Amino acid sequence: MEIRTNYMDGNYAIYVDYGILEDQISQYTSQYTSVHFIVDQNVYTLYQDSTLSFVQNPIILEGGEASKSFDAFKRITETLLERGIKRNDLLIVIGGGAVGDAGGFAAATVLRGVDYIQVPTTLLAHDSSIGGKTAINSTFGKNLIGAFHRPKAVIYDLSFLETLPPHELLSGFGEVFKHALLKDEQTVKALMEATKNEISLDTLKPFIISGIETKMHYVTNDEKESGIRKFLNLGHTLGHAIEYKYKMPHGIAIVLGLYFMIYASNAEERQNIFDLKLFRHYFEQHGYPLDQLKTINETEMMTLMGKDKKNQSSGSIGFVLMKNFGQCYFTEIDNDLLEKYIKQLKESL
Amino acid sequence: MEIRTNYMDGNYAIYVDYGILEDQISQYTSQYTSVHFIVDQNVYTLYQDSTLSFVQNPIILEGGEASKSFDAFKRITETLLERGIKRNDLLIVIGGGAVGDAGGFAAATVLRGVDYIQVPTTLLAHDSSIGGKTAINSTFGKNLIGAFHRPKAVIYDLSFLETLPPHELLSGFGEVFKHALLKDEQTVKALMEATKNEISLDTLKPFIISGIETKMHYVTNDEKESGIRKFLNLGHTLGHAIEYKYKMPHGIAIVLGLYFMIYASNAEERQNIFDLKLFRHYFEQHGYPLDQLKTINETEMMTLMGKDKKNQSSGSIGFVLMKNFGQCYFTEIDNDLLEKYIKQLKESL
Ligand SMILES: NC(=O)c1ccc[n+]([C@@H]2O[C@H](COP(=O)([O-])OP(=O)(O)OC[C@H]3O[C@@H](n4cnc5c(N)ncnc54)[C@H](O)[C@@H]3O)[C@@H](O)[C@H]2O)c1
Ligand SMILES: NC(=O)c1ccc[n+]([C@@H]2O[C@H](COP(=O)([O-])OP(=O)(O)OC[C@H]3O[C@@H](n4cnc5c(N)ncnc54)[C@H](O)[C@@H]3O)[C@@H](O)[C@H]2O)c1
Numbered sequence: 001m002e003i004r005t006n007y008m009d010g011n012y013a014i015y016v017d018y019g020i021l022e023d024q025i026s027q028y029t030s031q032y033t034s035v036h037f038i039v040d041q042n043v044y045t046l047y048q049d050s051t052l053s054f055v056q057n058p059i060i061l062e063g064g065e066a067s068k069s070f071d072a073f074k075r076i077t078e079t080l081l082e083r084g085i086k087r088n089d090l091l092i093v094i095g096g097g098a099v100g101d102a103g104g105f106a107a108a109t110v111l112r113g114v115d116y117i118q119v120p121t122t123l124l125a126h127d128s129s130i131g132g133k134t135a136i137n138s139t140f141g142k143n144l145i146g147a148f149h150r151p152k153a154v155i156y157d158l159s160f161l162e163t164l165p166p167h168e169l170l171s172g173f174g175e176v177f178k179h180a181l182l183k184d185e186q187t188v189k190a191l192m193e194a195t196k197n198e199i200s201l202d203t204l205k206p207f208i209i210s211g212i213e214t215k216m217h218y219v220t221n222d223e224k225e226s227g228i229r230k231f232l233n234l235g236h237t238l239g240h241a242i243e244y245k246y247k248m249p250h251g252i253a254i255v256l257g258l259y260f261m262i263y264a265s266n267a268e269e270r271q272n273i274f275d276l277k278l279f280r281h282y283f284e285q286h287g288y289p290l291d292q293l294k295t296i297n298e299t300e301m302m303t304l305m306g307k308d309k310k311n312q313s314s315g316s317i318g319f320v321l322m323k324n325f326g327q328c329y330f331t332e333i334d335n336d337l338l339e340k341y342i343k344q345l346k347e348s349l
Numbered sequence: 350m351e352i353r354t355n356y357m358d359g360n361y362a363i364y365v366d367y368g369i370l371e372d373q374i375s376q377y378t379s380q381y382t383s384v385h386f387i388v389d390q391n392v393y394t395l396y397q398d399s400t401l402s403f404v405q406n407p408i409i410l411e412g413g414e415a416s417k418s419f420d421a422f423k424r425i426t427e428t429l430l431e432r433g434i435k436r437n438d439l440l441i442v443i444g445g446g447a448v449g450d451a452g453g454f455a456a457a458t459v460l461r462g463v464d465y466i467q468v469p470t471t472l473l474a475h476d477s478s479i480g481g482k483t484a485i486n487s488t489f490g491k492n493l494i495g496a497f498h499r500p501k502a503v504i505y506d507l508s509f510l511e512t513l514p515p516h517e518l519l520s521g522f523g524e525v526f527k528h529a530l531l532k533d534e535q536t537v538k539a540l541m542e543a544t545k546n547e548i549s550l551d552t553l554k555p556f557i558i559s560g561i562e563t564k565m566h567y568v569t570n571d572e573k574e575s576g577i578r579k580f581l582n583l584g585h586t587l588g589h590a591i592e593y594k595y596k597m598p599h600g601i602a603i604v605l606g607l608y609f610m611i612y613a614s615n616a617e618e619r620q621n622i623f624d625l626k627l628f629r630h631y632f633e634q635h636g637y638p639l640d641q642l643k644t645i646n647e648t649e650m651m652t653l654m655g656k657d658k659k660n661q662s663s664g665s666i667g668f669v670l671m672k673n674f675g676q677c678y679f680t681e682i683d684n685d686l687l688e689k690y691i692k693q694l695k696e697s698l
Binding site for chain 1: 419423426427430431457458459460461462482484487488489490493494495496497
């Protein structure tokens with residue numbers, strides 16, 4: 001399956017399928033004199049003797065946020081330069097979203113930008129493969145130093161997903177679910193049906209592809225996040241606060257945030273657009289810790305949400321809510337009312 | 350005097366005059382909620398009680414290459430984030446080319462890019478204010494990590510130049526001279542006439558402006574350096590090798606490189622297009638150490654030039670030469686012949 005981005009220019013292909021890596025890569029490498037690899041340590045350990053046996057002399061990055069430090073950035077760029085990287089070389093970045101962000105930022109800045117290909121290995125990649133965002137972390141927050149730099153291609157070989165630890169699968173699935181909500185009721189229903197017993201990788205491919213297309217729709221005409229791209233923050237306002245407070249994997253916190261979003265959307269519309277019981281049952285069955293919502297402290301959550309760089313006024317907090325499946329809107333909720341909603345949600349659980 | 354760039358989009362104004370800083374800045378700052386300053390330490394020490402007294406709470410960077418280290422980059426971005434910089438804030442970078450490069454790279458990457466204004470304070474700025482290049486240094490070479498990020502404006506207040514140390518003035522003037530050569534005979538003649546006794550700042554303004562326009566001509570349609578932008582490397586091939594070997598200020602080494610370029614251009618054309626004696630007398634009179642050329646070692650220079658990232662084939666070295674004033678061409682000179690030219694030049698001195 002091949003999806004093409006539809007920007008004004010600088011478009012690229014996203015290949016999504018099982019077992020496609022080596023073949024697809026060779027279609028690109030033949031155009032370059034030299035190719036350099038950056039690989040996620042955990043991924044390399046698992047696949048160096050199989051899928052990645054063709055990869056020569058990779059730069060290995062510790063997986064996860066450790067790869068997004070200043071020190072790691074310095075190490076990547078210095079190693080590439082030591083190896084004599086040239087402006088017309090190709091960089092191939094293989095790993096989770098973190099290694100993708102770090103490798104992408106190196107590609108954006110070494111020699112003021114070289115071509116690169118993303119090879120994502122986690123479920124979250126249907127999200128990170130679109131948008132051209134690259135970044136490293138600051139002491140003052142995640143992703144605060146970076147660049148927009150689009151890859152030449154994304155090769156998303158779904159075979160990698162088989163070795164994902166269960167909590168990483170759950171976390172990535174949170175964003176798959178968000179993208180279904182952003183699309184339409186039919187997609188949400190089909191996704192819940194396909195995963196009604198378990199989240200099995202065999203059934204996910206169409207939803208991953210639909211997620212990529214949905215994100216693309218929001219990003220294409222709003223690359224720098226001034227308008228509708230905001231809708232991609234669905235569930236993220238409270239989600240980020242919970243992630244920060246309880247050090248929970250991102251996508252798991254987002255599911256808790258989505259549940260609150262559903263609650264608040266019903267409340268704002270004064271009708272039950274969304275069947276809360278149904279969602280609660282579904283999420284809990286798959287192991288999302290909705291009970292945690294009972295223990296959150298309203299005041300603390302309000303403070304954390306207020307600090308988020310996307311919510312800037314003072315007496316209220318900006319939220320993305322839904323009028324229905326696939327129908328988002330952006331609204332400011334007054335602090336008092338928001339606190340009331342959080343309280344009511346806690347009592348309802 | 351106001352010059353506007355003529356890119357396809359993302360154009361900006363370059364203001365060049367005496368005593369314009371505070372007025373011009375205020376025309377921009379009023380459009381932003383917050384403004385952050387990055388200032389060259391030496392410049393701040395000299396002007397904090399006068400021209401820069403309106404600057405509040407600046408981030409001070411050590412002047413020169415020290416500001417282009419990874420550590421300095423980390424310190425700038427972390428400080429901006431600690432101060433709560435927002436995407437729609439403005440950064441104003443005041444200092445020499447080094448602080449300009451470092452501050453520009455911070456502006457390119459903090460929050461994935463914020464608006465910035467360059468306020469150059471050295472003579473070299475007529476060069477660095479055009480092109481949108483920002484960078485920091487690697488252990489493996491200068492300017493190897495960076496980004497293309499155009500400023501919103503360049504405010505070039507020539508009053509700053511009065512405090513430039515003499516060798517910095519000479520160094521910056523080397524590039525002014527290069528731009529005159531790139532333009533036409535009339536400009537070279539007028540520049541030599543205007544500076545025949547001394548390089549006095551009062552007479553330089555028109556040549557600075559003409560230098561900006563000349564560079565703009567080469568850069569505008571070739572931002573990423575694939576074609577005619579190469580001509581801006583006039584004098585730089587041997588110049589860089591001399592700069593590296595003798596740790597000479599950049600523009601002073603470039604003048605030595607220009608002298609060799611003139612010599613080689615005559616040799617290639619088998620006629621005296623350029624009056625070597627005249628140039629030698631002029632350069633030496635102003636204190637450029639042409640005698641140093643007598644002591645260079647051919648083999649060493651060849652090795653250093655071969656390493657330069659812009660000269661990639663093996664049996665020859667790429668050079669920009671001139672058929673006449675304002676008429677550059679790019680050519681590969683065979684190693685043997687090049688060595689012969691260097692030897693002959695040494696003997697001629
Ligand atoms: N650029 C974007 O648009 C964008 C979008 C969303 C998220 N992100 C970023 O992505 C990061 C999160 O990405 P993530 O969820 O992929 O997590 P991750 O990159 O932190 O990876 C999670 C863990 O799984 C390991 N891993 C990766 N692939 C594996 C595999 N196939 N088998 C076994 N283990 C594997 C990693 O080594 C790591 O330890 C965050 O830093 C976030 O900011 C970026
Ligand atoms: N971005 C570009 O297009 C571009 C073009 C050319 C050069 N550069 C870069 O610019 C740098 C060289 O710039 P430069 O020649 O301006 O040198 P510089 O920035 O190193 O400054 C030289 C010294 O002069 C001091 N100084 C600056 N202004 C002064 C003033 N008005 N009075 C007294 N002292 C002053 C500085 O503190 C420093 O100590 C190099 O790093 C080079 O790579 C960039």
